[in-house]
Amino acid sequence: MNLILEEVRAALWSVWNRRWLALGIAWAICLLGWLAVAMVPNSYQSEARIFVQLDDVLAEQIGIGGASRERDIERVRQTLMGSVNLEKIVRSTRIGDEVTNAAQMESAVARLSEDIQVVNEGQNLFEISAVSGRSDYSDSENAQLAQVVVQRMIDIFREENLGGSRGEMRETIDFINAQLESRQAELEEAEQRRLEFEALHPELVGGAASVLAELNSSRSELRGVEADLAASESALAAIDSQMASTPRSLLTPGSGGPQAALAQAQANMAAMRARGLTDSHPDVVALSREIASLREAAQADGGASGTANPAYTSLVSIRSQRLATVQGLQSRAAGLRSEIAGITANLAQEPGVSAEAQRISRDYEVLRQQYDELLQDREQLRLRGQVENERSAVQFEIVDPPSTPRTPAAPNRPLLLLGVLIVGLGAGAGSAFALGKLGSTFATVSQMERAFDLPVIGTISHAVTEAGRAVSRRRLKYFTAAAGGLGVLFIVLLGAEFVQRGMLA
Known part of the structure; x- marks a missing residue:
């Protein structure tokens, strides 16, 4: 701590010993710095x-x-x-x-x-x-x-x-109108080409994609018709089988003739079987032969006797309906097969025409879609424009509102003036201290002892006469006046700055 204090005392002595040099440098730097600050315009x-x-x-x-x-x-x-x-x-x-x-x-x-x-x-x-x-x-x-x-x-x-957005809206609508006119002309040309092509090739209307879609639809419909036809034919076969086992007329005992005898014999046969008689029993064998002969006689008689079977009549009506359904499905299936064969033949025989049909149809759909989108965009823009114009x-x-500046935003002149003053004083003191370090004198006895590593026996103080003291006091007054002048100049410049600001306000 003592060493630090000694160094501080030595530095102060060195600066004070060269105080006129330090003050001169401070005046020079402050004058130049304040002049530079004065040249900076206010913003x-x-x-x-x-x-x-x-x-x-x-x-x-x-x-x-x-x-x-x-x-x-x-x-x-x-x-x-x-x-x-x-x-x-x-x-x-x-x-x-x-x-x-x-x-x-x-x-x-x-x-x-x-x-x-x-x-x-x-x-x-x-x-x-x-x-x-x-x-x-x-x-x-x-x-x-x-x-x-x-x-x-x-x-x-x-x-x-x-105003800018409204002008842009009008320009955009005008541009879309021009595009719509161009698309409309192209769409009319594409539609005319499509009509001419359809007139020459009616079987390929819609292009190859449409024909393929029609072909797939016909094939799908044919599969459905064939499935329905198979179900109807199966139902018709079931009705035929049921009709074969159903008699056309009902025979009752006591009605007379071969038919009545046959009915009586069949009733006897049913009674024998009910008693448990087998087919090898002599009575059953004899009655079976009798039934066979009576059946032949009844057939020869033509079935003139007996009652009509209502179940058989109903089956005949059902069979007629199912037969008509089967015939209709067969006709529809034949028509679909013919249609599919014709479409396949057209696709196979004229691939170039099919490709042309597809291209014409594709171009027309693209142009129509673009035209519809542009038309919708134009209507939306018109509505937006009306809303923006009216509301x-x-x-x-x-x-x-824009403020009227009363004080400069830059530079901060009072702070700059103070900064220049501090820099000037610091530069002067620093220069004096640096020159003291470069010299060969010692400010204290301790510095000399450390430099030579020898003890110092004693020191001789500076003897000043009365005339010398008077000169020193006069020089001190001059120094004080010069240093005070620097401070007064700083205060004057600072006051001038605030007065100038007040005049603008």
């Missing part, structure tokens, strides 16, 4: 905030949603800093008074783009700021120019979202 910043309302129920119903409007505003925010809009600002302000050629305009636009900022502070809040610090303008002119630039930016922002989906509200 004035004007700010404004606008609120953009995006919510609109009617706009959302027709497809102008909040997301769409946000994209539009983001696009406008990006294009707002474009060279075209900046050139409008240059020409509408006093900046354009000195612009006489394209090179100067490009330079003015480039400088203006650095001085303007558009910041999105929230979902619907935008801040527009402009800085003006031109050396050829006065402070009041720079402050007024910054405010005018911000106001022009607000005007352009409004024009881009209202704008974007509403502006200026939250904070």
